[in-house]
Amino acid sequence: MHETVSILGIAGSLRRGSYNRFALRAAQKLAPRGVAIDIFELDGIPLYNQDQEKEPPAKVTDLKARIRAADAVLLVTPEYNYSIPGVLKNAIDWASRPYGDSAWAGKPVAVMGASIGALGTARAQYHLRQCFVFLDMDPVNQPEVMIGGAQQRFDPQGNLTDETSRKLITELLGALAEKARSRAKETA
Ligand SMILES: Cc1cc2nc3c(=O)[nH]c(=O)nc-3n(C[C@H](O)[C@H](O)[C@H](O)COP(=O)(O)O)c2cc1C
Numbered sequence: 001m002h003e004t005v006s007i008l009g010i011a012g013s014l015r016r017g018s019y020n021r022f023a024l025r026a027a028q029k030l031a032p033r034g035v036a037i038d039i040f041e042l043d044g045i046p047l048y049n050q051d052q053e054k055e056p057p058a059k060v061t062d063l064k065a066r067i068r069a070a071d072a073v074l075l076v077t078p079e080y081n082y083s084i085p086g087v088l089k090n091a092i093d094w095a096s097r098p099y100g101d102s103a104w105a106g107k108p109v110a111v112m113g114a115s116i117g118a119l120g121t122a123r124a125q126y127h128l129r130q131c132f133v134f135l136d137m138d139p140v141n142q143p144e145v146m147i148g149g150a151q152q153r154f155d156p157q158g159n160l161t162d163e164t165s166r167k168l169i170t171e172l173l174g175a176l177a178e179k180a181r182s183r184a185k186e187t188a
Contacts (some may be wrong), residue, residue: 005177007037008070012077012088014043017158019114019150023169024076026160027112030170035177037074040066042091053098060094064103067095071180072108073137074173079115079124089131096135104135108183110176112145112169114153120146138183140175143168 009027011020028037045059056064067073077084096102111128113121125146132139145168147153153162160166 003034005035005071005180006069007031007035007072007074007173007176007180008066009037009039009074009076010042010088010091011039012042012075012085012091014087018078019116019147019154020076020078022154022158023112023114023147023160023165024074025158026166027074027076027169027173030166031173032170032177035173037173038066038070042087045087045091045094048090048093048097050097056094063091064095067103067107070107071184072110072176073104074176075109075111075128077111077113077121077124077128079113079117079119079121082123083127084124084131088128092131092135102135104137106183107137108140108176108179109137110140110172112147112172114147114150116150118148120148120150122146138179140172140179142175143171145169145172 009024011024013020024039031037046057077088096104111125113125115121147165153165155161
């Protein structure tokens, strides 16, 4: 690992005015010294098709390479019908295949999310954490960053103005960077 911890940030919404993409942008700005967040946009990834696993679309090949090159991953999930959006699950599935060639295995990961509901993606986050088990990822447990009532926590330009959320995101990034550094030491 280089001195700078490289984090790949992925938001599970394609919406231009997405609170989750805004939250990821906020994380980019809040990243502590020695931590850099690079964003991967999910638009253009076709629906997963096992027939294409051996020769996946170029965007999927790129996604897998970017996950592998990163020291850690930050997933920023909306909540759709109490779960994770298909857009995010689709990307997770692609990058986990073919069997035995998953890009996720062993990867330090943190999760956060924003929703207009009061629980701030809690239910979606716990579904996402269930995927981490089979994917054999290395998740940060605390802090949990659940931005409820998102419409009140960003300004019209999409800047995260809520101080509690900003503090929690900063702590989450610190914990993720710490995990990535310890993992790099263990595997050196
Ligand atoms: C299909 C769909 C299902 C939704 N289900 C939930 C839900 O279960 N819980 C919730 O808090 N918000 C739910 N919402 C509202 C989202 O929190 C809101 O649309 C949010 O802005 C989505 O994230 P984004 O801004 O990053 O696109 C749902 C929205 C959509 C489009």
